[in-house]
Amino acid sequence: MGSAVVLEEKWPVLGRHQQAAEWLRVWTDLGRAPRTIDAYARGLAEYLLVCERDGINPVTANKLQVAAFVKELTTRPSRRGPNVVVLDSGVGLANATLQQRLVPVRLFYDYLIEEGLRDSNPVGRGRYTPGRKFGGHQRGLVPRLKKLPWIPTEQQWLDLLEVVRDEPIRNRVMLAFAYDAALRREELCSLRTDDLDPAHRTLRVRAETTKTRRERIVPYLAATGVLLSGYLAHRATISRTRGPLFLSESRRNYGQPLTLWTWSKVIRRVALAADLPRFSTHTTRHLCLTDLARMGWELHTIASFAGHGSTESTLTYIHLSGRDLAEKLNRGMQQIHSWRIDMLTRANSTMPEATS
Known part of the structure; x- marks a missing residue:
């Protein structure tokens, strides 16, 4: 309970929405790590503030309104400006950060469904659905990008x-x-x-x-x-x-x-x-x-x-660089490559000369 109170003091918007406060209290009582609870509180508070600004009831928000929130996250100027190192520009959140912001919003709507306050979750999650047309894969609200980790030379x-x-x-x-x-x-x-x-x-x-x-x-x-x-x-x-x-x-x-x-x-x-x-x-x-x-x-x-x-x-x-992969390929192909070249040169040496 104490942790939930501290979070509401840090983000007063959580205290103005009864269901949000209850949802966070459930995760706290379940013993989730303090940093996880803090991240959940931050992400949900950001969403609730946007809802209040735009006059949206978060309990009844639809997918279109959640999509507008996502668009704002992807276009807002970065506070780090030109010093940003994760993105290719100083605009919007990185894909991984965007996913982190949406997780608490999605879990919040899961909670509302369990409590009988909603019938569906406006924040979709990518998953395989048997019997679904066009490959059976349902995309999440935001595509998840998987980038290679950077490592120094x-x-x-x-x-x-x-x-x-x-x-x-x-x-x-x-x-x-x-x-x-x-x-x-x-x-x-x-x-x-x-x-x-x-x-x-x-x-x-x-x-x-x-x-x-x-x-x-x-x-x-x-x-x-x-x-x-x-x-x-x-x-x-x-x-x-x-x-x-x-x-x-x-x-x-x-x-x-x-x-x-x-x-x-x-x-x-x-x-x-x-x-x-x-x-x-x-x-x-x-x-x-x-x-x-x-x-x-x-x-x-x-x-x-x-x-x-x-x-x-x-x-x-694990990130093997192009050079690492090239070396592995060369080691693996050296024997068969030599054999093919040998056979090729032998074939050339036995071929009759071309006539004009």
């Missing part, structure tokens, strides 16, 4: 490391863990001192910090262990108590657990200094999983290492 990675070399030891060990163990931002920032097993060079990623709620044990390399030893010695000068591994050293939050947003700011600052604006807190995870694929790891092994619920999720993270 070898030179870009070296440029980043050149900048990181001058960073405090905490930031260096965090970046090493982020790549070495393919950690998500929340998994990294939520590590505790008792999650470490230096004797076996492994760390425990607790279920409550993961996206899929799956606990896993992952290894890290000896070089990362050396950095970790140095950081633990440094951490002891800040706090000797066990608990969160990475601590803030700012004057305002000295000794407090490092927040997700602080780590994002660190990575953003480092990325811009290395002239790599597309580098993010998730890039190291993409890069690690891609490197494992390059080394020949089997897909299900990479999925287990990454903590994915299915290998399908893993495939969206």
Whole structure:
């Protein structure tokens, strides 16, 4: 209940719509992660504000009115303007962000249907429908784009490391863990001192910090262990108590657990200094999983290492560049290619000369 009240204080529009407040309270009582609840509240509040502005009753809104909301999201100017790095221009939301905004709206209408307040959901979801004409596939309200994740080239990675070399030891060990163990931002920032097993060079990623709620044990390399030893010695000068591994050293939050947003700011600052604006807190995870694929790891092994619920999720993270694929093709085709060329040249050498 307390969490719901805080959300209504943050977005007063939620308190003005009884069904919206009740819907959020249900998800909160079901124990959804605070960040998930916060994202749901933000997305639904944005939709409700548009409904209030346009004089639309959200309970009875139709597909046309929801489509108008989607159009606004895709055309509104980006607050980051020319600094936007995800889109090709400074207008509208990225496709993935747009999908995130629509999820709470769709779930809200699912709730209204369950409560008997509506008969249908104006926010469609793409799904396969047996017996449906034209292939049996029903499109969602917004097509879902699947783009390849960006990963740095070898030179870009070296440029980043050149900048990181001058960073405090905490930031260096965090970046090493982020790549070495393919950690998500929340998994990294939520590590505790008792999650470490230096004797076996492994760390425990607790279920409550993961996206899929799956606990896993992952290894890290000896070089990362050396950095970790140095950081633990440094951490002891800040706090000797066990608990969160990475601590803030700012004057305002000295000794407090490092927040997700602080780590994002660190990575953003480092990325811009290395002239790599597309580098993010998730890039190291993409890069690690891609490197494992390059080394020949089997897909299900990479999925287990990454903590994915299915290998399908893993495939969206692994990005082999055109150069990687060309090298694989060349290695696989070398023998048969040589055979074909050999046969071709032999055939040419036995062919009679052309007559004029």
